[in-house]
Amino acid sequence: MTTQLTNVQVRDIEALxxxxxxxxxxxxxxxxxxxxxxxxYVYDTQGKEYIEGMSxxxxxxxxxSDEEMVEAGTEQLKRLPYYHLFGAKGYEVxxxxxxxxxxxxxxxxxxxxxxxxxxEANDTQIKLAWYYNNALGRPDKKKIISRVKGYxxxxxxxxxxxxxxxxxxxFDLPVPRVLHADxxxxxxxxxxxxxxxxxxxxxxxxxxxxxxKEGPETIAAFIAEPIMGAGGVIVPPEGYFAAIQPIFEEHxxxxxxxxxxTGFGRTGEWFGSTAVGYKPHTISVAKQxxxxxxxxxxxxxxxxxxDALESESAKIGVFGHGYTxxxxxxxxxxxxxxxxxxxxxDILGRVRGLAPLFAARIAKLAEHPLIGDVRVxxxxxxxxxxxxxxxxxPFDPKQGVGAKIVGFLQARGAILRAIGDTxxxxxxxxxxxxxxxxxxxRLEKALDDGEAMVT
Ligand code: PLP
Numbered sequence: 438m439t440t441q442l443t444n445v446q447v448r449d450i451e452a453l454x455x456x457x458x459x460x461x462x463x464x465x466x467x468x469x470x471x472x473x474x475x476x477x478y479v480y481d482t483q484g485k486e487y488i489e490g491m492s493x494x495x496x497x498x499x500x501x502s503d504e505e506m507v508e509a510g511t512e513q514l515k516r517l518p519y520y521h522l523f524g525a526k527g528y529e530v531x532x533x534x535x536x537x538x539x540x541x542x543x544x545x546x547x548x549x550x551x552x553x554x555x556x557e558a559n560d561t562q563i564k565l566a567w568y569y570n571n572a573l574g575r576p577d578k579k580k581i582i583s584r585v586k587g588y589x590x591x592x593x594x595x596x597x598x599x600x601x602x603x604x605x606x607x608f609d610l611p612v613p614r615v616l617h618a619d620x621x622x623x624x625x626x627x628x629x630x631x632x633x634x635x636x637x638x639x640x641x642x643x644x645x646x647x648x649x650k651e652g653p654e655t656i657a658a659f660i661a662e663p664i665m666g667a668g669g670v671i672v673p674p675e676g677y678f679a680a681i682q683p684i685f686e687e688h689x690x691x692x693x694x695x696x697x698x699t700g701f702g703r704t705g706e707w708f709g710s711t712a713v714g715y716k717p718h719t720i721s722v723a724k725q726x727x728x729x730x731x732x733x734x735x736x737x738x739x740x741x742x743x744d745a746l747e748s749e750s751a752k753i754g755v756f757g758h759g760y761t762x763x764x765x766x767x768x769x770x771x772x773x774x775x776x777x778x779x780x781x782x783d784i785l786g787r788v789r790g791l792a793p794l795f796a797a798r799i800a801k802l803a804e805h806p807l808i809g810d811v812r813v814x815x816x817x818x819x820x821x822x823x824x825x826x827x828x829x830x831p832f833d834p835k836q837g838v839g840a841k842i843v844g845f846l847q848a849r850g851a852i853l854r855a856i857g858d859t860x861x862x863x864x865x866x867x868x869x870x871x872x873x874x875x876x877x878x879r880l881e882k883a884l885d886d887g888e889a890m891v892t
Pocket of ligand 1: 588
């Protein structure tokens with residue numbers, strides 16, 4: 438967007454490789470170098486203000502520079518800036534956060550195993566599923582089912598679970614043992630005239646067929662986000678999880694809930710699983726766990742898995758897994774404080790209160806000539822751009838219409854993210870009604886800019 442680059446933009450281009458960026462076009466795009474944040478706003482190095490409509494990467498749910506969070510982090514840095522949990526060492530904030538997670542968990546959870554990122558948590562989940570089946574004497578029960586358009590991270594295994602081509606192409610992924618099941622995206626994958634109910638029944642039948650073809654004795658686990666985020670904010674149709682869950686139960690397949698985006702109030706429930714009727718055995722959390730004031734993730738485990746891990750570790754002599762920064766004291770202190778704030782400021786209640794306005798403003802966007810489908814749950818939503826509303830024909834990806842529209846929006850002082858041609862919205866949960874309306878007003882104008890560009 439920028440023609441005249443500032444000094445800091447030039448330094449950025451010369452020093453950084455930007456993730457999820459067309460690396461050949463960084464100069465042309467012009468990096469947006471941010472300087473500070475306050476509430477739902479961030480400010481670039483030129484002092485320009487932006488409404489952060491994505492909470493960064495679906496994660497800064499308490500907005501920026503919350504004073505209580507800053508204080509909790511500072512206190513922890515002064516008291517114990519680093520320690521680890523290896524060799525039965527510990528510190529109280531790690532214990533306290535695990536206790537809080539057990540309290541708010543949507544399913545029975547016995548213990549917590551920390552890591553630093555969502556990718557690491559999901560990677561750990563798969564290692565644990567394998568270790569678990571080895572403990573139970575089932576060495577062949579190792580394949581993992583994830584879904585097309587699911588997003589689970591970028592490590593070798595979590596990127597393999599991710600069902601998006603750009604995470605696989607030329608990274609030589611996915612690795613073997615990963616199966617991708619259907620995506621529950623009715624607008625895109627429903628057949629002509631197929632009701633949501635019939636669509637769900639078809640997906641459940643396909644899933645059963647996949648498991649039977651592979652052999653249930655070879656399948657360890659299924660991993661799913663309650664609502665797919667980075668795949669394009671895909672809210673499953675009513676009854677989807679209720680239809681597929683019994684298939685896994687019947688075949689003794691572990692269910693993993695990837696709550697990295699949907700955890701901690703995003704849907705108006707503590708966990709997105711509750712909002713969509715999913716009952717996973719084990720859960721991955723990250724992002725809003727600390728409101729992203731420090732990196733931290735966790736795997737929440739039921740008693741029967743803990744029992745198996747303990748018995749296998751007894752056999753081998755040690756549980757040979759752990760990260761230097763897994764359960765970093767700074768992350769744990771900020772996790773404890775974030776959950777305390779979610780509770781005392783009634784953030785879940787806030788999300789529920791704002792949800793009707795958010796849904797109404799998203800529904801209004803469906804009338805825009807460029808919008809084919811809109812999807813929403815709690816305070817997360819997506820609007821899908823189409824070249825032709827009637828036929829649902831998408832734009833040619835080479836046109837980069839989504840990216841251009843979020844560029845127009847940025848010029849108008851708001852930040853959202855284009856996932857292909859879906860524009861995602863995931864504002865900080867502390868946003869006010871006025872700020873939310875302002876975000877949508879600016880988005881409507883950016884969509885009009887986009888319409889003028891394509892017509
Ligand atoms: N799982 C989900 C559902 C995510 O949305 C993400 C990141 O966006 C991840 C896992 C990976 O988390 P991280 O980027 O912290 O590795």
